[in-house]
Amino acid sequence: xxxxxxxxxxxxxxxxxxxxxxxxxxxxxxxxxxxxxxxxxxxxxxxxxxxxxxxxxxxxxxxxxxxxxxxxxxxxxxxxxxxxxxxxxxxxxxxxxxxxxxxxxxxxxxxxxxxxxxxxxxxxxxxxxxxxxxxxxxxxxxxxxxxxxxxxxxxxxxxxxxxxxxxxxxxxxxxxxxxxxxxxxxxxxxxxxxxxxxxxxxxxxxxxxxxxxxxxxxxxxxxxxxxxxxxxxxxxxxxxxxxxxxxxxxxxxxxxxxxxxxxxxxxxxxxxxxxxxxxxxxxxxxxxxxxxxxxxxxxxxxxxxxxxxxxxxxxxxxxxxxxxxxxxxxxxxxxxxxxxxxxxxxxxxxxxxxxxxxxxxxxxxxxxxxxxxxxxxxxxxxxxxxxxxxxxxxxxxxxxxxxxxxxxxxxxxxxxxxxxxxxxxxxxxxxx
Amino acid sequence: xxxxxxxxxxxxxxxxxxxxxxxxxxxxxxxxxxxxxxxxxxxxxxxxxxxxxxxxxxxxxxxxxxxxxxxxxxxxxxxxxxxxxxxxxxxxxxxxxxxxxxxxxxxxxxxxxxxxxxxxxxxxxxxxxxxxxxxxxxxxxxxxxxxxxxxxxxxxxxxxxxxxxxxxxxxxxxxxxxxxxxxxxxxxxxxxxxxxxxxxxxxxxxxxxxxxxxxxxxxxxxxxxxxxxxxxxxxxxxxxxxxxxxxxxxxxxxxxxx
Numbered sequence: 162x163x164x165x166x167x168x169x170x171x172x173x174x175x176x177x178x179x180x181x182x183x184x185x186x187x188x189x190x191x192x193x194x195x196x197x198x199x200x201x202x203x204x205x206x207x208x209x210x211x212x213x214x215x216x217x218x219x220x221x222x223x224x225x226x227x228x229x230x231x232x233x234x235x236x237x238x239x240x241x242x243x244x245x246x247x248x249x250x251x252x253x254x255x256x257x258x259x260x261x262x263x264x265x266x267x268x269x270x271x272x273x274x275x276x277x278x279x280x281x282x283x284x285x286x287x288x289x290x291x292x293x294x295x296x297x298x299x300x301x302x303x304x305x306x307x308x309x310x311x312x313x314x315x316x317x318x319x320x321x322x323x324x325x326x327x328x329x330x331x332x333x334x335x336x337x338x339x340x341x342x343x344x345x346x347x348x349x350x351x352x353x354x355x356x357x358x359x360x361x362x363x364x365x366x367x368x369x370x371x372x373x374x375x376x377x378x379x380x381x382x383x384x385x386x387x388x389x390x391x392x393x394x395x396x397x398x399x400x401x402x403x404x405x406x407x408x409x410x411x412x413x414x415x416x417x418x419x420x421x422x423x424x425x426x427x428x429x430x431x432x433x434x435x436x437x438x439x440x441x442x443x444x445x446x447x448x449x450x451x452x453x454x455x456x457x458x459x460x461x462x463x464x465x466x467x468x469x470x471x472x473x474x475x476x477x478x479x480x481x482x483x484x485x486x487x488x489x490x491x492x493x494x495x496x497x498x499x500x501x502x503x504x505x506x507x508x509x510x511x512x513x514x515x516x517x518x519x520x521x522x523x524x525x526x527x528x529x530x531x532x533x534x535x536x537x538x539x540x541x542x543x544x545x546x547x548x549x550x551x552x553x554x555x556x557x558x559x560x561x562x563x564x565x566x567x568x569x570x571x572x573x574x575x576x577x578x579x580x581x582x583x584x585x586x587x588x589x590x591x592x593x
Numbered sequence: 594x595x596x597x598x599x600x601x602x603x604x605x606x607x608x609x610x611x612x613x614x615x616x617x618x619x620x621x622x623x624x625x626x627x628x629x630x631x632x633x634x635x636x637x638x639x640x641x642x643x644x645x646x647x648x649x650x651x652x653x654x655x656x657x658x659x660x661x662x663x664x665x666x667x668x669x670x671x672x673x674x675x676x677x678x679x680x681x682x683x684x685x686x687x688x689x690x691x692x693x694x695x696x697x698x699x700x701x702x703x704x705x706x707x708x709x710x711x712x713x714x715x716x717x718x719x720x721x722x723x724x725x726x727x728x729x730x731x732x733x734x735x736x737x738x739x740x741x742x743x744x745x746x747x748x749x750x751x752x753x754x755x756x757x758x759x760x761x762x763x764x765x766x767x768x769x770x771x772x773x774x775x776x777x778x779x780x781x782x783x784x785x786x787x788x789x790x791x792x793x794x795x796x797x798x799x800x801x802x803x804x805x806x807x808x809x810x811x812x813x814x815x816x817x818x819x820x821x822x823x824x825x826x827x828x829x830x831x832x833x834x835x836x837x838x839x840x841x842x843x844x845x846x847x848x849x850x851x
Contacts, residue, residue: 200673235839265850269841272850281700306698320846390704438706445703479713483823484639486716527637527645556646557672591673 192234199227202307203588210580212345222248224307225592239264242311253340254300260311272318277311280329282379284392284434287492287518290449290469291432293510294377294396298338302346302509302578303545303565304585310338312377324384331377337401341367341421345581348507350407353417361416367405370424375399390436400428402509404456424462426454432469446472453510458502466499484526492518506541506577515540528554536575543573561587613737616751616772621732623777623809628838629653632670632831635717640822647675647715653728654838661729662686664843667715668851679848680715684725695848702845711764717825718793718816722764723784730779734761735768742774745781746798749774765792776800776809791819803832810834 206220224246231239242261248254263276280296283289298308314331341347342364352359377398384391403423410418432449449469457463473492480486494516498504504511516539522532534547549563565583569576611619634648648671656662662684669678677697684690689707708714710722725731735755743752750771757763766787773780782795797811810832816825841847 198673267841267847267850272846274850284701286699286701286703318846318850320844323845325846385704388704436703438704441706443703443705479716483637483713483716483718483818483821484643484645527639527643559672559674589674 194232196230197227197593198591199225199593201225201590201592204585206301206583206585208345208581208583210582212580214348214351216343216345217250220248220250222246222254227593236266236268237264238267251300251343260309262311270319270321272316272320274316275314277313278316279309279311280316280331281309282394282396283432284381284383284394285447285471285473286436286443286445286475286490287471287473287520288494288513289432289434289447289471290430290451291379291394291396293430293451294379294398294401294428296335296337296401299346299509300338300340300344303547303581310335314377325382327379327381327383329377329379331398333371333374333376333399335377335401336399336425339403339423346578349421350419363416363418365410365418365420367421367423369403370422371399372424372426373399375427388437390434392432392434394430394432394434396428396430398428399425400453400510401425404454404462406456406460424454426462428453441476443475444473445475446470455504455508464500468497468499470495470497484524486524488522490518490520494518503572504541506543506572506574509574512574513538522551528552538569538573538575541570541573541576543567543569543575543577545575557591559587559589561585561589563587610739610742610751613739613753614732616739616753616777617730617732617735617737619777620772620779621730624727624729624779625655626653626808627655627835630831630833630836630838631829633827633829634671635715635825635827637717638824638826645716647671652838652842654840654843656684661725661731663728664840665728666842666848668848677851679851681843681845681848683843690721693845693848695845700849702848710762717827718818718823719825719827720764723795723816727779734758734763737770740769743771745771745773746796748780748800750780773800778809778811780811793818793820804834804836806835808834 202224204220204222204224208218211218224244227243229241240261240263241259243258244260245257246254259277261277261279263274263278265272265274281292282294283292296310296312297305298310299305300308312331312335314329314335316327316329318325318327339347341349349364350362353362375398377396379394379396381392381394403425406422406424408420408422410420429452430449432447434445434447436443436445438444447470451467451469453465454462455465471492471494473490475488475490478487494513496511496514504514517537519533519535522530524530530551532549532551536545538544546566547563549561552560563585565585567575567579567582569579571577630650630652632648632650634646637645647669649667649669652666654664656664664684665682667680669675679695681693681695681702682690692705692707693702694705695702708721711720713719714721714724735757738754740752740754743750750773753770753772755768755770757765765784766789767785769783770779771781772778778797778800779795780797780800783791784793784795786792794817796815797813799812800809801812802808803810810829812829814827818824
């Protein structure tokens with residue numbers, strides 16, 4: 162009942178915000194213009210497998226997103242996105258926040274955007290090494306697309322012809338949102354080995370540690386040479402995925418209390434992207450150098466440098482049947498570590514080592530589509546299959562039924578978290 | 594003497610039809626614009642009655658590369674699962690168009706393989722070749738013959754046959770055109786394949802003046818695919834012609850920073 166009240170209060174707030182924004186814009190002179198729209202989403206997720214720690218098997222969430230835009234004259238525009246999220250079973254997900262709130266100025270070749278803004282760092286049709294810097298709410302590690310978090314900072318672009326220079330700077334405190342406790346994607350230790358057996362452990366909290374509080378800085382230069390699109394990108398800042406070390410508080414107490422120290426270490430990524438086409442296939446690739454840190458085999462923080470290469474292709478097929486089409490994206494990724502050792506399955510930055518990613522969608526008719534996302538990780542021997550059935554028969558409602566099957570060796574991310582295989586139902590509808 | 598007089602009266606009283614070239618030149622002048630913006634909503638209707646509706650904002654600017662080439666920026670605004678998707682097309686005279694696609698989920702624009710002229714535009718029954726012709730009929734590429742006059746949807750129209758000139762790459766072997774006598778806009782077109790089969794029929798209605806420059810535009814068009822039974826209906830609104838469009842809009846930077 163309390164959650165229902167929360168939902169109603171949030172929706173009422175969004176509605177009032179909409180009325181105020183529209184009225185203000187109408188009262189002002191005609192240099193101003195506004196747009197306002199939003200959507201409501203309901204997600205229901207069920208995990209058939211029991212988590213080793215006995216965590217939740219059922220998750221239900223409701224979300225309302227309201228997006229407002231205000232333009233002034235030809236050059237100025239402002240945008241805000243307010244999100245209300247309600248999860249009856251998970252209080253940490255009950256939030257109302259402005260995920261984006263920025264203004265931008267554009268004139269001729271120049272563009273400047275300031276404020277809170279969501280950023281996708283990679284500029285590749287598939288997964289880019291630059292995407293390691295994306296900031297998400299990691300409540301679910303696989304469903305992150307709708308969980309991109311806004312960052313406070315600046316973006317500046319200068320473009321001339323088909324060449325563009327882009328510079329970005331963001332505040333150091335822009336971090337991903339992690340859930341250390343009671344989360345199916347993080348296994349906090351519950352027992353430790355001691356001489357003669359095992360001892361129970363008790364989590365006492367987490368502390369954040371920085372070698373330096375670095376702003377997130379990036380630059381990119383893109384151009385076209387003939388029919389080849391070329392982009393060079395560089396990024397430097399703190400990795401938002403911290404390295405964790407266990408600090409025992411009082412080893413003689415039972416259960417042994419411990420703290421998790423989260424180390425946010427510097428990370429630098431340099432990437433070169435190329436894109437072109439052959440026939441009806443779009444072809445693209447990336448070579449990137451990543452200079453990061455990881456926890457070494459003896460527990461100390463050590464350098465983690467690697468070269469990240471990928472090749473991809475995508476194509477769209479329109480069939481004789483006028484309602485039917487197929488979209489396919491395929492990408493092969495290969496990581497070349499510069500030091501020896503193997504990556505643990507829980508190192509989120511190393512989910513892909515030698516991997517094939519497929520993303521395809523078949524529109525059967527205007528009402529129904531079938532889609533598949535698939536990952537085959539060959540080095541760590543894991544896989545992920547996500548078939549989806551999408552229904553628009555009751556438009557504007559969109560319903561999506563999906564399965565997520567994780568499997569393979571326990572040395573891979575996908576095998577390690579195979580109890581997180583799930584079935585999900587998404588319902589999405591515009592509300593304004 | 595009486596016979597000669599009757600013949601002269603008949604000749605001079607018969608309406609003098611302009612020649613086909615003059616009609617097509619008048620049509621080209623009526624459709625030629627420096628720039629055009631507006632909103633359009635299209636609905637694809639399948640043979641079995643299923644519908645797909647999309648709304649988008651269009652920005653069109655004539656290029657400096659030739660009379661028949663335009664820059665087109667199309668931005669989807671509804672429904673929400675495609676809102677924000679945008680395509681940029683730089684038409685090239687006698688060459689494949691250059692195209693870029695912006696997908697909001699990827700937050701990037703990318704150059705894509707050029708569409709073939711016979712490809713359907715955004716899943717509609719309108720092909721890229723139809724779209725080019727809709728913006729500006731390439732009158733040098735066709736041989737036109739005036740077939741007479743007919744009334745189409747209450748409007749008096751010239752009926753012409755358009756045959757492609759030798760060597761022209763086109764999906765159509767023949768088109769029959771009906772050009773409105775008052776506005777010189779196309780009010781109906783029948784498209785035929787190279788074997789003479791009837792492929793599609795285009796109809797334009799709700800022709801109204803746009804702005805103060807003497808331009809008219811059809812606010813509703815329909816393309817019926819006779820072969821498949823599919824239909825695309827397009828409803829236009831908010832037309833602005835030659836009101837000035839910023840050339841900087843036709844860039845990948847603009848698509849990525851809207």
